[in-house]
Structures are given as structure tokens and as C-alpha cells.
Amino acid sequence: MFDINHGNLDDSPDVGQEIVRRIHDRFGDFPARFQKADLVRLDVPQKDIIPVLSWLRTETPFVQLTHLTAVDWLEDGQFELMYLVTAPDLMVSLHLCVRLDRAKAEAESVFNLWLQAETYEQEINEMFGIHFPGSPRQGVPFILEGWRDMPPMRRDFDTVAYCDRTHPVRPGREHQDSRVYVGRKFGEKGYLK
Amino acid sequence: MKKFDPDRPWDLTTLPTTMAPQGSRPHAPVEDQCFLGAEADIKQPPKLQEAVATIKNWFRASSLNVLAFGTGCGAIELRPLSTSRFDMSRFGIPGAPTPRQSNVFIISGYLSVKTLTRVIRCYEQMPDPKWVVALGSCTINGGMYWDSYNTIKVLDLYLPVDVYVSGCMPRPEALIAGFQYLMDDVKKGKANGWHHYLENLEWYRENQKQVITDWDLPNYNW
Structure with a gap:
């Protein structure tokens, strides 16, 4: 897809470097780690994650949400949401990590960008107790029918x-x-x- | 289930979700005549009685239909078993697609609580007489899932088991051996797990309700 300021992303020799440079230009200087030739990890603050994901979804080849999961950082008092967004044509993935406050476990839904996020968010809601306001099927049992305890993937369970x-x-x-x-x-x- | 509290009538979890129809028995009539030695009320000479029971049981042992329901990793062993390499149809054991057409239930591995609900439902729809083969260590003592929050450890608290096949996972040969034990037991009239289930339905229901907290199955047997 053509970007008027930077040219075509497909022509760039290193798509990972190029997409990180564009995100830095546009949204701010997020720490990036080049884990593999086709995988880049970016640590994004919570307020910037929805703009970044919307921009990736609508204006770049990174159109596929491959995975969405969470990690419990009990010692830091934080949850980490991990969005794995892939450009299927270029075979490059972006790994966007967001830290949430553990006491107020709430994140914005990406259901309006990717419909399949509904299932991921339902599962995270059940397993970690992170709430996604506006996402359908929040609180509907997915695997744990009739569960009456703390969400089992929290590390203090x-x-x-x-x-x-x-x-x-x-x-x-x-x-x-x-x-x-x-x-x-x-x-x-x-x-x- | 909690007792109904008149001060909190909105609490729907206290209401029984399904009721047995008025005047019905707690379970289907037990077909006692199926078994060797349980036919005393039939006015026949003992030799003939014994012969009839033996023939009946021989027919039953030759007509095992396995329900196509794979619950855990053991279901992967059922594919080579049913296809050309190990070929269980040479023992006269075909598969059956639905619970109402089958009479052998292979619990092939671990059971999560969600699956257990479906398994109980399927088991109760199977016509009598029916048998359960428990495959793998998970059904015996939890196996490698001994510390899992969502997996039951002892299967025979919830369903009657006729044959256990231990191992993790047992090979198809072990399951064939288990089938032969089951056939022998059926021929001798010993594999009466389903009978035990009907006789002790309340005990099984109590155990089932302890793990299935949002119980929506009927209190009577189907």
C-alpha cells in the first residue's frame, strides 16, 4: 500500500525496519526489538495502541490479527496484552505489547477492527479477568462453564x-x-x- | 444445588432447571432379565434359562458399536484402530455416529468438566445395555493432568466403567486387548456397569453435581 510520505512498503528491502520507522514517525518513539528477520516487537503505551492498530489495519499491509493473548506480570502489578499483527503478503509480523494496570484490568476492544478478536477477548476475559468494554460475549463462559473462582490464568490462583x-x-x-x-x-x- | 431462598427470589441458581414429569420414575425400568442368574421369575427349567442367557450375552458381545466421540488425546489412537492397519472391524466392532445407535463408549483420555457434561448426556442417551471403556491414565488417577484445575481425576465417580486400559497413551493393541476383556465379560454376564449406574443413580448424580456447578441436566436418567 502506498504511503505518500514514504513510498511503497512492498519495495522496501527490510519491511520490519521500514514499518518501525513509519510508526516512530507517526506515533512516537516506542522501544522496538528486532527478534527475527520477520518479527519485530514493539512496546506501545496503552493510550497509543488503538491508533496504531487502526492505522496498521487500514493503511498498511498489516491486515491480519494472528493472535491476541495476555501475560500476567504479578511482580510489576501489570498485565501485558500481546497483539500479533501480520502482513500476509510480505510474511512479516509485528508484535505489539501493551502494559495494563493489574488493579484496573480493562482494555479497549479491537472487535471493530477484526471480528475474530471477539473470541480472543472472550477467552482473555475468562482466563485473566481482563475486561474489554464493548466487546460481545464478555462474561459468557467459553471453556469454564459455571466457574466460581478467581480467573485461573492469574498467577496468584x-x-x-x-x-x-x-x-x-x-x-x-x-x-x-x-x-x-x-x-x-x-x-x-x-x-x- | 442451593436451597430456594424466598428472600432472594431473583437468584435463579436456586431453582431446579429441569423437573421429572409428574408421576414418572427416577429412571428407566431396569431390564433384569438381561443377565445370567437374574431370570428366576421366568418359569423355565434352569438349564434352558442358562442357555438362553448365554445366547443373549453372546449376541451382545458380538454387537459392540463404538460411539464416535473422542474426548482427549486417546482419540488419535482410534483412527489407526478403526482403519486398515489395526482394523477393529475384523473383531466385529464397527463405529456408530450417534449415541442412540451405539452401545460402547470409549472415554479416550482426560475429561474436562465441560466435556464431562456432554459425555454424561451422550451416555444417558445410549440404549441399554451399554458399556464404558476408559482409555489412558487420565481416566484412572488423573495422569499428567493431576494438578489441572479443569480436569477430573477419577472417572468412575461420574460414570460406571467396565474396562480400564492403562497407559499414556495405550497403543491400539492395548485397546484391542481391552475389547477382548470386555467381550469376555459381556459373554459371562459380568459387565453390568450400566445396571450399577441405574441402581446408584443418586450417588452418581451427587458426584456429577459437585464438579458441574451449572447443572442443566435432568435429575432423572434419560
Whole structure:
């Protein structure tokens, strides 16, 4: 797609460098990391993410939302949303990372840019408890039907304690180490024979 | 389920979602005559009675139809088993597309709570007599999903299991061996898991409701 200030992106020898230069020109000096020849990571502030994504979606070849997921940075008190946006014609991906406040876990929806973001946002809402106002199916169960606990992908969710509380174990099979049972059956060092 | 609270009538979770029709029995009539030794009320000489039961059970063992429902990673072992390499149709075991046309349910691996709801629903739609083959360690003690928040560990709390095949994953040969055990048990009239399920329906329902918190299945058996 032709940009009047910079020329055609397809003609550029290094599309990653070129798209980062254009984003820097247009939106500000975000830290960029060139991870691979076809993958660039950009750390974008929360206020700039929707303008950047709208611009990528409408005016550049980066038209495909390949993935949207979240990471829990418990020690920093933050969530990180990761948008993987791909230019299918050029086979280059942009990895846009946004930090959110963990106490007020809310982000703007990109459903109006990519319809498939609905499912990603529903899943993030269920697994991390991040709310996307305006996105359809927020709060509708996706995998966890009838879940009544903290969202399970938050790192302060104690998986083993929840599992012990909810799912009973078979009597006599409380340990997960098979050496316990082999040792019980064949003597202490039976498994080494 | 919580008790209905008159002070909070808006709390819909307290209402029973489905009710058995008025005057219906809690479950379908148990067909006791299916089994060897349970035909005392039929006025026939014992030898003939035994012979009839043996023939019935032999027919049943020769007519196993496996429901096409893969729940976990074990479903990947069912493809080579049903196609030309291991070919379970040479043992007379065809597949069946829907629960109402099948009588063997292979629980092929781990069961998440969401899948368990569907599995119970399918199991109850299968016509009696029916059998459950549990495949893999996950169905026995949780296997590698022992600390998963959404995966049950002990299958026989929720469904009656006739044959367990251990391993992670068991090879198709192991499943064939499991089928032969199942056939032997059916021929001897020992594989009565479905009967146990009907007799102890309340106990199974209690266990099922402990993990399926948004229960929307009927309290009676289909």
C-alpha cells in the first residue's frame, strides 16, 4: 500500500525496519526489538495502541490479527496484552505489547477492527479477568462453564489447592511419583533392579 | 444445588432447571432379565434359562458399536484402530455416529468438566445395555493432568466403567486387548456397569453435581 510520505512498503528491502520507522514517525518513539528477520516487537503505551492498530489495519499491509493473548506480570502489578499483527503478503509480523494496570484490568476492544478478536477477548476475559468494554460475549463462559473462582490464568490462583479442593483423588493413589508405588510393591529399591 | 431462598427470589441458581414429569420414575425400568442368574421369575427349567442367557450375552458381545466421540488425546489412537492397519472391524466392532445407535463408549483420555457434561448426556442417551471403556491414565488417577484445575481425576465417580486400559497413551493393541476383556465379560454376564449406574443413580448424580456447578441436566436418567 502506498504511503505518500514514504513510498511503497512492498519495495522496501527490510519491511520490519521500514514499518518501525513509519510508526516512530507517526506515533512516537516506542522501544522496538528486532527478534527475527520477520518479527519485530514493539512496546506501545496503552493510550497509543488503538491508533496504531487502526492505522496498521487500514493503511498498511498489516491486515491480519494472528493472535491476541495476555501475560500476567504479578511482580510489576501489570498485565501485558500481546497483539500479533501480520502482513500476509510480505510474511512479516509485528508484535505489539501493551502494559495494563493489574488493579484496573480493562482494555479497549479491537472487535471493530477484526471480528475474530471477539473470541480472543472472550477467552482473555475468562482466563485473566481482563475486561474489554464493548466487546460481545464478555462474561459468557467459553471453556469454564459455571466457574466460581478467581480467573485461573492469574498467577496468584493456586491451581493445586483448587484441584485438591474440587477433584477427588483415587484412594491409594495420592502421590504422583510412580516410584512410591513401585517401591511399596517391590521394596525400597525395587525399581532399580 | 442451593436451597430456594424466598428472600432472594431473583437468584435463579436456586431453582431446579429441569423437573421429572409428574408421576414418572427416577429412571428407566431396569431390564433384569438381561443377565445370567437374574431370570428366576421366568418359569423355565434352569438349564434352558442358562442357555438362553448365554445366547443373549453372546449376541451382545458380538454387537459392540463404538460411539464416535473422542474426548482427549486417546482419540488419535482410534483412527489407526478403526482403519486398515489395526482394523477393529475384523473383531466385529464397527463405529456408530450417534449415541442412540451405539452401545460402547470409549472415554479416550482426560475429561474436562465441560466435556464431562456432554459425555454424561451422550451416555444417558445410549440404549441399554451399554458399556464404558476408559482409555489412558487420565481416566484412572488423573495422569499428567493431576494438578489441572479443569480436569477430573477419577472417572468412575461420574460414570460406571467396565474396562480400564492403562497407559499414556495405550497403543491400539492395548485397546484391542481391552475389547477382548470386555467381550469376555459381556459373554459371562459380568459387565453390568450400566445396571450399577441405574441402581446408584443418586450417588452418581451427587458426584456429577459437585464438579458441574451449572447443572442443566435432568435429575432423572434419560
